[in-house]
Amino acid sequence: NENIRVLCEKGCKIRFDMRAENGEKGFAIYQNFYLSSSYAIHINDYSGDVGKQL
Numbered sequence: 001n002e003n004i005r006v007l008c009e010k011g012c013k014i015r016f017d018m019r020a021e022n023g024e025k026g027f028a029i030y031q032n033f034y035l036s037s038s039y040a041i042h043i044n045d046y047s048g049d050v051g052k053q054l
Contacts, residue, residue: 005035014043018050026050 014033019025031045 001035001039005037005039008034010034016048 011032011034014030016028017025018027026049028046028048028050030043031047033041033043035041
């Protein structure tokens with residue numbers, strides 16, 4: 001966790017690839033991703049095709 005936090009101190013992009021039980025696939029990309037000093041995740045600036053359910 002600490003290595004990821006340090007790497008993304010100034011913000012990183014993160015992508016989640018997902019597959020539903022019925023086999024449908026989708027993805028979500030967040031342009032601004034970082035971990036706080038207590039490792040709480042902060043993500044925003046969504047794009048993708050799975051909606052904002054994540």
